[in-house]
Amino acid sequence: MLFNSYDYLIFLPVVFLLYWFVFQKNLKAQNAFILLASYTFYGWWDWRFLGLIAFSSLVDYICGLKIENASLRATKERGNLKVVIEDKEESFPTKRSKLKRKVYLGISLGVNLGLLGFFKYFNFFIESATDLINTMGFQANTYSLGLILPVGISFYTFQTMSYTIDIYRSKIKPTKDPIAFFAYVSFFPQLVAGPIERAANLLPQFFKKKEFDYSLAMDGMRQILWGLFMKVVIADNCAVFVNQAFNNPESQPASNLLIGAVFFSFQIYGDFGGYSNIAIGTGKLLGFNLMQNFAFPYFSRDIAEFWRRWHISLSTWFRDYVYIPLGGSKGSKYQSIRNIFIIFLVSGFWHGANWTFLAWGGIHAAMFIPLYLFGKNRVNIGIVSQNKALPSLYELGQMLVTFSLVTLGWVFFRSPDISSAVGYINGIFDMSIFQEPQMDIRVYLFMAWVLIFMGLEWAGRREEFAIQKMAFNKPALIRYSLYYGLVMAVFLFARKEQEFIYFQF
Known part of the structure; x- marks a missing residue:
């Protein structure tokens, strides 16, 4: 049963009503x-x-x-x-x-x-x-x-x-x-x-x-809405252009391949982050608090920060049950580097039975280790531009470099084999990068949607999810216009039910 299906649209209210109005008195x-x-x-x-x-x-x-x-x-x-x-x-x-x-x-x-x-x-x-x-x-x-x-x-x-x-x-x-x-x-x-x-x-x-908590339930509803927007509007529509780029990369200009790689970064984040938000929001409807799984990872200023913000439940699981038992960073530099490589390779292999996932894990290990060796892996701990509306040029540069490196890594994650991934990346670094993309005109519309999405994420980066407290201090008209706008976007841009990428893992 998919979260973005009509089956779940019926299933969840039925479960909610029975849980609170029939079984509440008996734990x-x-x-x-x-x-x-x-x-x-x-x-x-x-x-x-x-x-x-x-x-x-x-x-x-x-x-x-x-x-x-x-x-x-x-x-x-x-x-x-x-x-x-x-x-x-x-x-x-x-x-x-x-x-x-x-x-x-x-x-x-x-x-x-x-x-x-x-x-x-x-x-x-x-x-x-x-x-x-x-x-x-x-x-x-x-x-x-x-x-x-x-x-x-x-x-x-x-x-x-x-x-x-x-x-x-x-x-x-x-x-x-x-x-x-x-x-x-x-x-x-x-x-x-x-x-x-x-x-x-x-x-x-x-x-x-459990006692029904109206404020917690409403917070859950907002989180479910945001998760559906991430999945249905961002991820599923980016997938159209991602598939076009990755299915036949040899015959496409570099501009197409670059758009495909960037859109896949947003597809996988919208898909997996969207699932996590729907899951956590559903838990709140039933009175449960689940851990945050994503913390605005594409605003990371280095790879170490990215991994503190991406798939948090898995990265902390490997830290506590694999990395620390291996010795963590308490041994020699050689032992620490070995442990870092192991943790990233195991994390990659966890995602699937393909050499591309191992390569993806190894790439992230290679990007992480220099930060560790120079003692820079725990520099960026707090929220970027915590007390500012906009990032500094230096912070913006850090985020763009980190996002670019992560995007190149995602090419291996998305490709069917390593040779295809290498060929895809080689195709990006071609003079045809300056050609106009040979894609449907709708690609520009969804570029706009991605920019709107990132703008909302930036505005809500201090919260658990982007719209958690957005417009709370604004008139009801503005607040509900935001909610209804997201609802309309979900229904208008919904495609045929698409499975979540991480179901295969």
Whole structure:
């Protein structure tokens, strides 16, 4: 079920009304209803995927309890998730208990990574091995299972793994309530494309009685509207010109290729950022607070800042569960550089089973490491031009350079293979860059829309999302003109239902 579909337009109000007017008085019933709604939402694509997410949830629910039981820690608070302040190794006094904890953690990680690896990467490794054998002069036939990638498996797998890892680290306590836990794993607003939530943030919210908050719900509605605008008006319409440029780059002038690359930058941001805003806004309608996933990344002044603002839930996940356990930046320069490369390559490979994603991750690592070596990776922490209406020329130059580098990286992300990406970039740096683009006249209209979009983003860059507090101090006529203008744009420029790009990950 797509957020930008008529199915969801019916589904969400029904869920909202039942959640608040039928099940509000009973917390367990509310959670059970959320679980049912989430499984309905997920099963809308393919009901066979439900068994997979249910199995993964069951494994981690059991492993979480087993890890806790093996620790032999006495506690009066059982059943509800609690945050533990201290994490001392001596709290686990026996080697036997340590071994059991590691075994159950291993089962959790093995099952989840095994399922993810099988469905997402099996064909990739088989095809890569076949190509390697053929290049060595031997004959090998390609073998493929023709697997269908379950929607959102990369997202809910990481979400449920963090639960057992945090229990193992004694950062949280497991829950004995299976309904709440299964609802946490499958929570439909962020199930298929994030944000990737941590149990310490989201799971306790299933144990807190909800009271309808009108202001929070209205904030959620505004965020959903902004997310739909990003997806339907910006992303889906940019996709028309992106496809034209990337489908046959050899026959097009450099000006077309440049527009295609720039438009893809806005397509993927509008698509993924739009999804995240709709997800977070939907959560607010139901009384849940989900973490911010994008923080106006195209106003970043360097690559390090970009990664603090882009897909925040994934970058912080890799930081906490991969980068820091590897040693982070505490070791030698060589070890730190190694860890940076690992984290970016793993992040790239997480996105898909293609060498282009690894190349994309490696490119960002190569751009990040010089900042790290010169101690510049944490210079731009705050909001750009925090107390000014416009950026300085220096800040504008920083943002343009960063955006240009990110856009060149996106070419690898969008291309079917590395040779195509290299050819596309070579095509941009051609004298035909000065030719008039051979595109539909509508391209200029959507350039205007992109400029309007970035103007609204700039004006609202101090908030969680662009229109969160925009025009609050203005007359109602101006405020609602903004909302109705966005609604009209969504309906006028809506194309045939387009899937979100990150559903394939």
